[in-house]
Amino acid sequence: MECTVVAHRSSSDHIQHTPTTSGQSPSFLPLIFLSLLYASQDQRNITDEDYMCKQQEKIMVTKSQNNTHSNVWALTLIAVGMVLQGVAKSVRRPMTTSYIDNNVKKTQTGKYIGIITAIGIFGPVVGFVVGTMCTKTYYDLKETNLSPEDPRWIGAWWLGYVIFGIAALLSTIPLIFFPRNQRKKPNHEEAIEMNEGRPESWMKTMNKKSEGNQAMKEIKKFFSSLRRIFQNVCCLLLLIGGGLDMMASAGLFSFMAKYMETQYLFPAWKSNAILGTTTLVALSIGTLSGGMITSKAKLKARGCLTYICLCFALVAVFHASLLMVGCKFPAMVGPEIIPSRITYINGTIVPNCKQSCSCDDSKYLPVCSEDGTNYYSPCYAGCKSKNGTRYTDCSCLIAGSTVESGYCANGCNHKIIYFSALLTLSALFGTMKIVPFSIAFIRMVEAKDKSLVIGVTSFLNSLLGWTFGPIVFGKLIDTTCLIWSSSVDSEQGSCVFYDTRQMKILNFSVSVGVSFLCGIVITIALFVLINKENSKKYQAVKTVYHPDTIRQ
Structure with missing residues (x-):
């Protein structure tokens, strides 16, 4: 579990601050130790006789408090690692988006944001490929009589944390050599863009030290910016639509590998391989394409909202089509x-x-x-x-x-081709709206609020998407369980047999419904924006042709 911590230096006139230091938290090490220590107590002595018929034999059930204790520690370590990771990531997107928009032409912002976001999204592709290799390796890296297709198989899930943790540590070394400050000499056009929406006193205060309690001033500025953002109706609707969309997307894709395992009876490594080489590649291509289209078409806020509505409609169509692709319910x-x-x-x-x-x-x-x-x-x-x-x-x-x-052959493995094609197309058009979302946000607020609005977006997306999304979809999937396993202490274990038809209906019906709802929210935002623009034009015309103005 890695965590990147980025520190920034203050900036002066015409100076853009850049990341100056970064570090990693190897919080995965104790987690790996616990995994190897406790799992070996249960899995090493597996025999087939334990799964066969034993007439007139009474099963001795004993509770294992040590395993429960280790599970609590493992979950705690994962939670702490995720919190640290979230704190570190919170700086990246707002600073990156604001920095790009301040240093390139407005028509080029979408292209550069698309490139950077696409590279970031391509990371999970590499992760799924590495994860496939890890899950095909037994958890303690030793020889075993089990195969990856065996339900008792436990893959080396912890190995990915080691590989990417070390890689992340090495990737921070170049950041040490970055200059503390990066000077920039903007031309006249860029200077206007950078200072757009700022008060006249800003240029004066940049060349002298602020007086009084600087911390209190910054806090007041923060809440003032936050108030302006939430009082902006278009921006608020965009936040709601984006948050709901992220909740559905994160929830759906968090369990997509599990869905493929259940629906098509694939082992975990095969589901990860298919998902990583098809759908996740489409995520990067879609994000990059969305950025290029936004840049080439020179879309402003109004054009971005129209484009987003179109993407939502296409995603809903493809997810609705997935309702017709599936396998026969087995006995x-x-x-x-x-x-x-x-x-x-x-x-x-x-x-x-x-x-x-x-x-x-x-x-x-x-x-x-x-x-x-x-x-x-x-x-x-x-x-x-x-x-x-x-x-x-x-x-x-x-x-x-x-x-x-193993399971009986269901005779529908060929349908994975149609499933993968439809899922890839939905992922492609789903990510083509990421950059237009960002462009719409920074064009709807004052220049001084750009970083904060992107930060608020990231916060809500993480809260609704990566926190509540998997929880909601996990609960939905649990409702389709037909047979639950029992743990050694007679408590309910994991689900071993699902109603595959019901799981398919719930997963994609909810996704279609959320896409439709998001499309309605963004459409309302579009009409509000159009009315706002028309009102500004009317006021401008009224000012020009007002009788008092004419007499002057």
Whole structure:
């Protein structure tokens, strides 16, 4: 878990401040230690016999307080690392956007913001590729008899923190050699842009030391700027629309790999690989394209809002199309029989093997019978022995039948092509509105409020998007769970079997609804802006042709 801390020096007349120092917090180290220490106690001695039928055997259940204790520490470390990361990131976007807008022509701002944002978004692509390799490696880097397709497999999730933590530390070294201040000699046009909206006294106060309590003055300036931003109706509507959009996008993509695993029965590494090489590449291309279009078309606030509405409409169309792409809902025999919830599967009575075999619900290992039915574990099929990847001597199946490790083939893996294409297009048009959003914000406020409005945007996006978004979508996905596993202390574990059809409907229906709602909010902002511009034109014409003005 890395955290970049950036410090800035104060600026003087015609001097732009730049990052001068940066550091990393290796908060991932104790987390890795805890992971390797406690996980090894549970995973090293895995045997297939634990998942087979054991008649007349009583399951001994003991609670493990150590594991609970380690989980609390792990979650605490992750939370602290994320908070530190958020504090460090809060400086980057406002300063970058404001610096670019102050130092290039207004028509070129979109292009440069698009380039920088696209490079930043390309980071997750690299992350997913590295994550794919990490999840294909066992968590303790040792040999094991398990395969990545096995549900008991635990990938080396912590390895990514080590790789990117060290890389981030190395990347901060060039920042040490940056000058403390970067001088700039603006031409007349740029000077007008830089000083736009500032009071006349600003130029005078730049060449002398401020008097009185400077800290109090800065606090007053901050709240004055904040008041101007929230009193700007167009800006407020844009903040609401952008926050809702980020909540849906972050929530949807946080569980997209999980959705692909569930819908198409892919292992985690394969879902990550597909997601990283298709959708996330489209995110970078979309952001860069949005910046270029904004720059080439020389879009102002009004044009940006129109463009954003069009993007929302296209995203809603593609997400609605994803509702028609999916796999057939499979059947499973486990703690509950899905989907009929009765003792019949394909017209055959299914014996209750849980009691006779003393099946432990904390032991989840899906297997497939010859008639295409999934079983929660070999125990639920009554299997007592194993031959290679097949479990035999299964008392709950037709005589002579066996089960194979893994889920039954659903025959719809080819649909992943259509799914990936539609998801990529939605990601492409979804990110094409990122730069127009930024341009609209900085064109709707006074020049002195540009950095703050971008900072407020980043804060709301993080709060609504990356905090509430995954929580909301996580709760929605949990409602589609049909079978929950049990932990060793008899508490509810993770979901092992979902209603895939219901999950698909909930995921993309909510996404379509939010896109439609955001489009309405931005459309209202557009009409408010048009009325505001027309009012200004009317006032200008009234001033020119006013009788008193004519007599003068």
